[in-house]
Amino acid sequence: MQRPWPLFLRIFALMLGTVMLVQVLNFAVVLLIPPPMPVIFTANRVAAVARTGHDPGGLLKAELSSGPPRPSDNPRDSRLAASIATDLGLARDKVTVDTERSAMPMFAGALRPPLPMGMGRRQPPPPSFDNALFGPFVVSIEAPNGRWLVIRPARSTIGPWRMRIILWFLVAMAVAAPIAWALARRVAKPIGLFAAAAERLGRDPRTDPLRVSGPPEIAEAASAFNLMQERLNRYVEDRTTLIAAVAHDLRTPLMRLSLRLEKAPDDIRASSEGDIQEMSQRIGSAMAFVRDMTRHVRRQRLDLRSLAESVTDDFADRGETVVLHPGSAMTMEGDAPSLKAVLANLVGNAVKYAGHADVQLRRERGLAIIEVSDTGPGMAPQDLARAFEPFFRAEQSRNRDTGGSGLGLASVRAVARGHGGDATIANRPGGGLVAVVTLPV
Structure with missing residues (x-):
């Protein structure tokens, strides 16, 4: 009969297999769902939307805001703002551009689509992209009434491509969750069996022993538990037998004392017979107590x-x-x-x-x-x-x-x-x- 794998190796192999499966799914995401090219907007198009208040293509949205915009320290944002201000015939300080702002600032860096090659955030872009805006950005233009016209992409941060990534993540979780559940059940089941066996042992020391099966660690622990139960029963039975034997043997000297007291004076015999009778009752009670505690109960x-x-x-x-x-x-x-x-x-x-x-x-x-x-x-x-x-x-x-x-x-x-x-x-x-x-x- 082939010896079962140790529990340690089973857990290690299952965890290693789960990690490899998740990595395969992640690799499949890269191959099957490549990131899309970002939609690129020119400064001239943004200026046209600022003049008319709407974008014919529906890719940009414009809305009024009462609060001042957040200043940007990006040199490229300053160049874009200057280009839009020149196109609109406004002063430079009337236009601000922020290409770092996102609907979720905390995750903006992770959710931004990849920049075209050679376009780092802090590096000056090639000349062909001097007037290009892509990804999450906000263009703020001060209106004559003191309010600000805010122009940003109409598409939400979580686009179809990101939705497919989230869907793939959910699929990976659905694949890995049953494996994790099976692993947790496999590890926790022997602990539950030991807890139930300990509870049964507390109620009835003569309960059936644990079944020795499963991985070597579990079988070894079950054998040790059964051996402990056997030793406890043997310990209790030895002490109980000793008490019963002592109580039984005490009856013989008590009987001899009773016979000897028959020749004693009346006053000594009367008081001594009471003590002997009490001792006999206690011995009888002790033997009855031991008998009740050692008899096999039927639940x-x-x-x-x-x-x-x-x-x-x-x-x-x-x-x-x-x-x-x-x-x-x-x-x-x-x-x-x-x-x-x-x-x-x-x-x-x-x-x-x-x-x-x-x-x-x-x-x-x-x-x-x-x-x-x-x-x-x-x-x-x-x-x-x-x-x-x-x-x-x-x-x-x-x-x-x-x-x-x-x-x-x-x-x-x-x-x-x-x-x-x-x-x-x-x-x-x-x-x-x-x-x-x-x-x-």
Whole structure:
């Protein structure tokens, strides 16, 4: 199998081919559209137009202007002005000629037609062209009423020849644009694939690896990305297995301590049994947390509002005060058991510490937002930053009798981030807490 070209060589060859194609088109312009010879006007013809006010051939136009003309420092313009003034019988200062003026002064030099051979702008022309005007020029003649008669070529600066040049330029752009578009797409597509793969990896570390194909650079980068994904999964699995093994092995010494306490005095046995029971509950919660985080999730289309209704109905059936605000269906792709556990955790916390829960679901900018609020005692500001830490419990409102193991909010944030979202908690201005979970729809 032939090895594909490296991406560097592909881009280099495509750019080189595009430049060569444009140069071929430019060379074709020179061969196929030669510049026309300029229309030459004599000083006598300009003087005749000044006398009658119009040009029989329609190539010159005359109009009155109130402003004085711009003086010219070109010696040839001075000679032409003197020749026209002599023909009209006027004083030299009554006529000015400016052969540099154009409808677009900035581009006048580029748009002027080529001068006949031997006629430089600053060099004195041959005798046969002493009375010749061509290209963009302006002749200003002072009238008796103080106004100025301005005579200039009637044809616009952009004539048919220049229009053909512009049309050829547009054709060249139309030919080169698809090549540039294909090049940009070719370069940007692998970057987009890597961005999508990174986003999928953030949602689900066990997502399918990237397909290794394309130029050698892209294939090498895809292989490195897949290797990184494999190492990350192995790293997480090793740590998770270690935690699960430690939690499981701790049950054996706890069991031995329980047996030994049977022979201890009653006061020591009572206090120690409570500590052992709490440790057993924490170990069980840790193992359940690890089991939930390591199980293979199955993403599917689901209605988040239906999940919320099932959770709130379960709490209402138990006699708890839970309100779900009405709204439209909210479909998304996710793991139904995990999201249901998130809702149950948040609603359960609100009911446990405030006696009621207020649930709202809404959609904003492509995100599904779950808000669970209450009017309970809230949390101290220093505890809010640690609320999602495993085994953390705020002692101000949660104690060993009423509080849980401290893994509920940690599990909520883990599930939310596993779906590409996040979870936050804050004190409400009117009192109580509000937990917000954002999930991409």
